[in-house]
Amino acid sequence: MKSALVLFAAAAMVCLFGMSNIAGADxxxxxxxxxxxxxxxxxxxxxxxxxxxxxxxxxxDLDANNIKTATDIIMKMRNPGTGMTKFDTKTVSDSEAKKIAEYILKTFK
Ligand code: HEC
Known part of the structure; x- marks a missing residue:
């Protein structure tokens, strides 16, 4: 009985992990x-x-180039200058872009 429970718990965990991996992929x-x-x-x-x-x-540098907010950084991703890869909403969704922008603003001072 006990081992059946353990097995069940293990299977449930595998399921959860599988699901979080799929969610992470996008x-x-x-x-x-x-x-x-x-x-x-x-x-x-x-x-x-x-x-x-x-x-x-x-x-x-961001200040000098007039990039001051998360929106400005997202604009840059959507319409980059020479040499930078363009990130459209298929590659990086608006919500992902916002997370990246906020990370940049709080991390690189
Ligand atoms: C292939 C190389 C490359 C990749 C990948 C890249 N960049 Fe850039 N990035 C550049 C270059 C080159 C510039 C300078 C040209 C310009 O103004 O776009 C730049 C400029 C910028 C600037 C303006 C910085 C300033 O001081 O004016 C921001 C903001 C920026 N990138 C954000 C990003 C973000 C966010 C990502 C990822 C989603 C990214 N970049 C990915 C090459 C890259």
Missing amino acids: GKNKSGEAEFKEHCAVCHPNGGNIMNTKKTLHKG
């Missing part, structure tokens, strides 16, 4: 940090910019 359950690492960190490691050192994600 980015809904990922943190802004995880999304940033997945989409942005190749070119912006630690908030830097490997292609254009005047356009890092640090506050001083």
Whole structure:
């Protein structure tokens, strides 16, 4: 009887894990940090910019380039300048984009 319960619990856990993996795959359950690492960190490691050192994600540069809010960062993702990958809503949904933007604003000072 006891072992049947253990088995049941194990099966339930496998189910839950499976479900959270599926939910994670479309980015809904990922943190802004995880999304940033997945989409942005190749070119912006630690908030830097490997292609254009005047356009890092640090506050001083963002301010200088008139990027002040999460919305401004999302605009940049949707309409990037030269050298940056364009992220449309299929690649990064609005809610994911917002999480990434908030992560950038609170992380790179
Ligand atoms: C292929 C390399 C590449 C990737 C990937 C990339 N960027 Fe960029 N990013 C750039 C380049 C190059 C610039 C400078 C050109 C420009 O203004 O768009 C830039 C500029 C920016 C700026 C403006 C910074 C400033 O100081 O003016 C922001 C904000 C930004 N990127 C955010 C992101 C976010 C968020 C992601 C991930 C969703 C991302 N980038 C992914 C290359 C990249």
